[in-house]
Amino acid sequence: MLEATGHTSIDELFSQIPEALRLQRGLKVPGPLSEPELVEFFRQAASQSARDYVSLLGAGAYSHYRPVVIDTLLSRGEFLTSYTPYQAEISQGNLQAMFEFQTLIAQLTGMEVANSSLYDGSTATNEAVLMALRLMRRKRVVWARTLHPEYRRVVETYLQHQGVELVEVPYAATGQIDRERLEAAMNRETAAVVVQSPNFFGVLERVHEIAAIAHRAGALMIVTVTEPLSLAIVKAPEEADIVCGEAQSFGVPVAFGGPYVGFLATREKFIRQMPGRLVGQAQDTEGRRGYVLTLATREQHIRREKATSNICTSQSLFALSATIYLCLLGKKGLRALAEQNLAKARYAAGQLCQVAATELPFSGPTFNEFVVKTPGDADELLEELRQRKIIGGLNLVRFYPELENHLLVCVTETVSRAAVDRLVEAWRYFAVAKETLVGG
Amino acid sequence: MENRIKNARPHVTRNEGLIFERSSPGKSGAELPPLDVPAVSLEDALGNEFLRAEVEGFPEVSEVDVICHFTRLSTWNYSIDAGLYPLGSCTMKYNPRLNEAVARLDGPATDHPYTPESLAQGCLKILGETARCLVEITGMDAVSLQPAAGAQGELTGLLMIRAYLEEHGRNRKYVIVPDSAHGTNPASVTIAGYEARNLKSNARGCVDLDALDRAMNEEVAGLMLTNPNTLGVFETEIEKVCQMVHARGGLVYMDGANMNALVGVARPGEFGVDVMHLNLHKTFSTPHGGGGPGSGPVAVKRILEPYLPAPVVEEADGSWRLNHDRPRSIGRVRAWYGNFGMAVRALAYILAYGPQGLRQATEDAVLNANYVRRRLRDLYELPYDAPSMHECVFSDRRQAARGVHTGDIAKRLIDYGFHPYTVSFPLIVAGAMMIEPTETAGKAELDAFIEALRSIAQEVEEDPEFVLKAPYTTRVSRLDEAAAARKPVLRWKP
Numbered sequence: 001m002l003e004a005t006g007h008t009s010i011d012e013l014f015s016q017i018p019e020a021l022r023l024q025r026g027l028k029v030p031g032p033l034s035e036p037e038l039v040e041f042f043r044q045a046a047s048q049s050a051r052d053y054v055s056l057l058g059a060g061a062y063s064h065y066r067p068v069v070i071d072t073l074l075s076r077g078e079f080l081t082s083y084t085p086y087q088a089e090i091s092q093g094n095l096q097a098m099f100e101f102q103t104l105i106a107q108l109t110g111m112e113v114a115n116s117s118l119y120d121g122s123t124a125t126n127e128a129v130l131m132a133l134r135l136m137r138r139k140r141v142v143w144a145r146t147l148h149p150e151y152r153r154v155v156e157t158y159l160q161h162q163g164v165e166l167v168e169v170p171y172a173a174t175g176q177i178d179r180e181r182l183e184a185a186m187n188r189e190t191a192a193v194v195v196q197s198p199n200f201f202g203v204l205e206r207v208h209e210i211a212a213i214a215h216r217a218g219a220l221m222i223v224t225v226t227e228p229l230s231l232a233i234v235k236a237p238e239e240a241d242i243v244c245g246e247a248q249s250f251g252v253p254v255a256f257g258g259p260y261v262g263f264l265a266t267r268e269k270f271i272r273q274m275p276g277r278l279v280g281q282a283q284d285t286e287g288r289r290g291y292v293l294t295l296a297t298r299e300q301h302i303r304r305e306k307a308t309s310n311i312c313t314s315q316s317l318f319a320l321s322a323t324i325y326l327c328l329l330g331k332k333g334l335r336a337l338a339e340q341n342l343a344k345a346r347y348a349a350g351q352l353c354q355v356a357a358t359e360l361p362f363s364g365p366t367f368n369e370f371v372v373k374t375p376g377d378a379d380e381l382l383e384e385l386r387q388r389k390i391i392g393g394l395n396l397v398r399f400y401p402e403l404e405n406h407l408l409v410c411v412t413e414t415v416s417r418a419a420v421d422r423l424v425e426a427w428r429y430f431a432v433a434k435e436t437l438v439g440g
Numbered sequence: 441m442e443n444r445i446k447n448a449r450p451h452v453t454r455n456e457g458l459i460f461e462r463s464s465p466g467k468s469g470a471e472l473p474p475l476d477v478p479a480v481s482l483e484d485a486l487g488n489e490f491l492r493a494e495v496e497g498f499p500e501v502s503e504v505d506v507i508c509h510f511t512r513l514s515t516w517n518y519s520i521d522a523g524l525y526p527l528g529s530c531t532m533k534y535n536p537r538l539n540e541a542v543a544r545l546d547g548p549a550t551d552h553p554y555t556p557e558s559l560a561q562g563c564l565k566i567l568g569e570t571a572r573c574l575v576e577i578t579g580m581d582a583v584s585l586q587p588a589a590g591a592q593g594e595l596t597g598l599l600m601i602r603a604y605l606e607e608h609g610r611n612r613k614y615v616i617v618p619d620s621a622h623g624t625n626p627a628s629v630t631i632a633g634y635e636a637r638n639l640k641s642n643a644r645g646c647v648d649l650d651a652l653d654r655a656m657n658e659e660v661a662g663l664m665l666t667n668p669n670t671l672g673v674f675e676t677e678i679e680k681v682c683q684m685v686h687a688r689g690g691l692v693y694m695d696g697a698n699m700n701a702l703v704g705v706a707r708p709g710e711f712g713v714d715v716m717h718l719n720l721h722k723t724f725s726t727p728h729g730g731g732g733p734g735s736g737p738v739a740v741k742r743i744l745e746p747y748l749p750a751p752v753v754e755e756a757d758g759s760w761r762l763n764h765d766r767p768r769s770i771g772r773v774r775a776w777y778g779n780f781g782m783a784v785r786a787l788a789y790i791l792a793y794g795p796q797g798l799r800q801a802t803e804d805a806v807l808n809a810n811y812v813r814r815r816l817r818d819l820y821e822l823p824y825d826a827p828s829m830h831e832c833v834f835s836d837r838r839q840a841a842r843g844v845h846t847g848d849i850a851k852r853l854i855d856y857g858f859h860p861y862t863v864s865f866p867l868i869v870a871g872a873m874m875i876e877p878t879e880t881a882g883k884a885e886l887d888a889f890i891e892a893l894r895s896i897a898q899e900v901e902e903d904p905e906f907v908l909k910a911p912y913t914t915r916v917s918r919l920d921e922a923a924a925a926r927k928p929v930l931r932w933k934p
Contacts, residue, residue: 001883005810013806016674016827017706027704029573031794035538038788042542048562049547050555057552060775067470069503071544077521078514081535083728086527087850087860088921089914093513094730100459103931107497113930117732119588122775150775157749157771158595161602161633204490233482235492255543256563257553257776258588259733271928277731282924285909290916294924301623301865305636310627313589313721317729320510327459327506328469331498340475342485347477365486386556394554417476 054419055391058369058410059200060121060148060226061257062249064337065414070251070324079320084313088282088292094316095291098279101323108228108326109243110236111265115276117319118311121246122154124262125194125224127275127309128244129155131266132192132220133164135273140165140189142219144177146199148226149399165189175203175362175371177210186217194222197237198230200399201408202345202369203362211239228263230367232338242266251325252318261318272298275309337413341368344420345411351424352409356431361406369410371396371403375431378405384430390423454915456512460932463499469506497934516915517730518859524885526812528831528862528874529622529670531700531722533805536792539725539785548784553776557761563780564760567753570783571737573790574718577798578696579707580739585778586749590697591624592773593717593736594664598632599770600715600740600747601662601691607768610689612661618647620670620866625695634661641868645671645824647681662690667708668698670866671824672809672831672876682712691715696739699723700878701806701829704799708739715740720779724786735782749773804879805830808886812875815890819897823869830878836871839897842904846871849896851918852910856892 007013014022033041055063074080078093085091085098098116105114118124125148129141143152145168156166167185172178177195186193193214197205211221223237225245237243248260266274272295280294297303329337345368353360357375374381378395385392393407400406411420482491501509518525525532543549551563571583587593598615605612614637615629626636639655642648646669656663663685668674675681682692694708694716700723702708708716720726720735728734740748750769751762762777793801806829813822813832820834836846850860850873862874877886899907911917 001807001811005807005814007810010803010807013803013810013827013829014705016676016829018676018679021679021706021710023704023706026795027798028576029790029795029798031791032797033791033794035792038538038792039542041791042545042548042566042784042788045562045566046545046547048559048565049551050559051546051550053559055552055555057554059554061552061554063550063552069469069506073507073510073514075540076511076514078517078519079510079730080540080727081520081525081532082517082730083525083527083530083532084731086863087518087854088919089851089911089916090516090518090854090859091730092915093515093517096458096513096516097510097730099930099932103458103460104498106931107495119592119733120774123588123592123773148775150772153772154774157599157773158631160599160771204486206489231492232495233492234486234490253544253549253781254552255549256551256555256560256780257778258774259735259779259781261733271930278928278930280924281929282919282921284916284919286917288916290919292919292921292924294921294928294930297925303627304623305626305630310591310595310624310631311589313591313732313734315729315733316731317727318733320730323459324506324510327499327501327509328503330463330468330470330500331495332500333468333470333472334495334498336472339480339482340472342482343475343477343480346480346485365490382556386559391552391555391559413472420477 050391053389053391054415056393056409056411056415057391059394059408060246061254062227062410063254063412063414064249066251066253067328069328070321073324074317074321079317085293088290092290095279097320097323098316099291101319102279104323104326105263105265108231109265110238111243112268113271114263114265115274116279117315118262118264118276119315120258120260120262121224121226122151124244124264125151126155126158127264128222128242129192129194131242131273131275132222135270136191136220138189138191139163140167141192141194142167142169142185142190143194144196144199145170146177146201147194147196147224148200151224174364175201176205176364179209182210182213186213186219188218190217190219192220192222194224196224196226198227198367198369201362201371202366203364204234204367207237208239227367229338229341232334233342234367247322250322252321259315259318261315261322271295274298276311277314340413344413344415345370348409348411348420351420352427355424355428356435358431368412369408372407372409374405374407376434378407381430385426388422388426390426392423453512453515456509458932459499459501459509462501462505462509465500467500467502469501469503523858524877524881524889525859526861526875526877527859528833528876529697531876531878533725533878534880535725535727536789539788542788543781543784561760564753566784566787567777567780568755568760570787571753573787574737574739577703578716578739579709581742582745582748583737583739584748585737585783586773587717587736587738588774588779589732589734590717590719590736591628593738594624594628594695595631596738596749596773597693597715597717598628600744601693602632603747603770604691604744605661612659614660616655616660616663618665620645620868621664621666622670622695622697625664644826645669645673645868646675647677649677649680652681652684656685656688656690658688660690662692664693664695666695666698668701668829671833672828673824673826674829678711697722698830701802703802704795705802715744720782720786725789726782726785733779733782735779801879808877808879808881812877812886812890816893819894820873831874831876833869834873835869836873839900840871842900844900844904844907846873848908848910852896852907853892854911855913858889858892
């Protein structure tokens with residue numbers, strides 16, 4: 001083969017690289033490892049994990065049971081090893097699956113159209129904000145303090161050189177956005193209002209009221225949903241202009257933070273300002289129905305510096321996971337699952353607030369996550385729980401300094417009643433010990 | 441003119457509709473365990489204000505429906521597993537299945553990102569070791585795995601350049617981008633708050649040093665370039681290019697999409713590059729999955745290290761931690777720590793190959809591309825005679841004289857059982873045909889591909905009309921994209 005290329009040595013193939021720049025030694029990386037050795041390496045890493053613990057962590061990444069069939073289908077080489085459907089005729093499988101994903105997301109969110117995925121919920125929220133800024137040609141965004149702190153950080157990072165004012169509105173005693181403060185924060189320069197529902201505290205926001213406030217000021221309403229399972233039993237935010245968020249709950253592994261799958265849905269009139277890939281229905285020369293990437297003039301490979309976003313690669317494989325998951329559960333199954341989550345969380349909350357010096361500070365309705373004020377130092381409590389192989393939740397003080405000794409607790413269908421009872425038992429033990437200390 | 445390829449017969453797997461069209465009330469594909477806590481009345485819990493009636497239009501199908509539906513859909517996709525997938529600049533190499541297995545281990549697959557560090561040592565170690573390997577491979581000083589894909593990596597790099605320059609009192613306005621650049625480059629420049637300034641390539645398709653000399657001044661933050669460039673040609677003058685930019689106070693960003701030509705052979709850190717991104721879904725074998733997920737880590741020189749996205753993964757006294765205390769960081773480009781699952785796969789790939797294997801892969805990639813180039817250059821035009829590295833670019837000029845263009849040749853290639861090359865990119869080549877075989881394509885496969893293109897060249901001479909109406913063997917023929925864009929239908933409705 002080398003001969004056929006007209007060269008006499010492999011080195012000649014690299015002759016364009018100046019001699020001085022060519023590596024004269026091997027790379028200092030480990031390996032090579034055979035397959036059994038590799039498996040052992042990763043097994044070792046896996047043994048240093050929380051896999052034997054009951055986890056009550058949510059906060060934007062949710063543990064739900066993943067039906068086996070998802071990986072069965074995802075493992076098919078035709079899905080796993082194909083790429084972006086630039087050649088529509090030989091990518092109809094991916095294109096149709098994405099068309100189905102777009103449909104499911106639109107149905108779930110109550111919007112008219114959705115794209116075929118973005119990187120994750122944080123960047124989807126960012127893209128929604130950028131979209132609103134473009135549409136309204138204004139330079140101000142009003143958002144809730146209860147929008148996921150890391151999501152806000154991402155938007156701040158993207159906007160840092162764009163001269164946009166970001167105004168934060170605090171929460172009320174219900175745990176929802178303070179409506180009066182929101183009203184007061186609006187002005188004619190505001191492009192959009194952004195809230196999360198269920199919000200970071202797990203509380204459902206009153207979307208129709210917030211939308212009214214936003215629209216009265218001529219601004220757009222953006223709702224971001226980090227736990228879209230809630231949408232099976234909670235009213236879709238139909239009054240919003242853009243609904244975005246994270247679809248990781250739908251059959252995507254928690255996997256230490258990624259890869260996940262973001263979604264963005266909106267009204268038809270805003271289509272041309274949407275970021276990301278869009279799959280549309282089309283006809284072939286014989287009139288057969290097929291699917292194609294469409295409206296590509298919004299995108300970077302056509303518009304370059306004037307593109308609606310710089311996004312190229314999206315999250316197709318995990319949009320496919322979400323599609324398969326949603327189809328497996330279906331209309332009734334998803335609702336039943338959401339009901340279970342609600343019941344489990346309510347049970348846990350109900351049991352916990354009966355423990356001494358423990359309260360639920362927010363009165364607003366919740367789905368599968370809620371905030372609890374701890375009987376004593378939250379970190380100490382978490383340590384106690386860890387001794388019992390329970391990761392008790394997220395200490396909120398790291399993001400909300402005003403909420404010392406408050407934990408964000410998530411209870412999905414994967415947490416058994418027995419585990420909840422163990423949690424409550426340990427919590428009670430801790431509370432009693434604290435009481436005794438304080439009393440004595 | 442007789443068909444050279446027999447049409448496949450119609451088959452039931454080719455007539456599958458949408459999943460919604462399989463739906464029937466009462467069907468379900470998943471069963472839940474019984475509820476072990478007291479049931480809650482939704483009306484009581486949520487009230488009328490929040491309670492939803494149902495998700496209208498959602499499908500109701502069985503598990504068998506789901507398996508059948510998606511299996512059929514999968515058969516309509518071409519994939520790397522099926523054969524050569526020579527998309528230039530995408531590096532469609534074999535996706536090792538071992539990577540899939542280790543990514544699914546309990547722990548890496550199930551740990552929550554907020555797991556306390558003492559319990560997340562396995563995951564943190566994977567992130568840390570992957571970053572270390574990438575530092576060594578690139579010859580840079582530090583790596584962040586946070587960016588979710590190449591485009592995000594680009595933006596991250598540009599934001600870091602900007603932070604550095606502003607801290608040093610250099611408030612610049614422009615970033616120079618070659619006309620051969622991938623569209624994400626100028627798009628990222630805009631988001632970073634700079635203006636993209638186009639740089640015309642020279643007659644060899646490379647950076648024109650005189651043009652750069654004229655373009656680079658105190659208003660320019662830096663240069664974004666790809667090396668090897670999007671023609672697959674190594675920028676031999678890269679050191680000079682970097683020096684020129686540095687001399688006038690700018691920094692150099694390298695788009696690392698073409699690293700498959702360099703791993704183990706040369707290191708961008710030694711070229712003078714200040715920051716670059718890598719595409720784990722290209723060079724490092726993580727699967728493309730129909731269009732993602734990807735992963736676009738950034739690698740930086742020491743001067744830019746303080747600006748890396750936070751948190752940073754660090755090791756101290758044999759244990760790993762996340763350092764959030766990074767006051768000069770540009771911030772966060774996504775929640776959590778990046779596409780962790782892709783780091784797992786990339787690390788498995790690196791460890792499986794080791795130093796010799798990584799170098800060999802690069803050599804094979806370049807050899808394969810040169811073999812294809814050599815065996816086709818008598819029939820297809822090479823717009824530039826500069827030597828190719830891991831990919832080669834032809835132009836459709838000869839065929840265009842017969843009215844057949846790169847897009848048409850691509851469609852006909854499908855009939856021969858191959859995925860087409862990259863069509864019409866880079867823009868500096870009229871009618872570009874960009875071919876990147878990668879190292880995992882065997883000689884027999886390459887020969888079949890070469891024969892197919894040779895046959896098509898002959899068809900273009902003898903019967904161009906025939907080529908223009910290709911493909912003939914696919915489930916659907918050419919789709920009317922113009923009509924689809926005029927009246928977009930983006931979802932199913934009952």
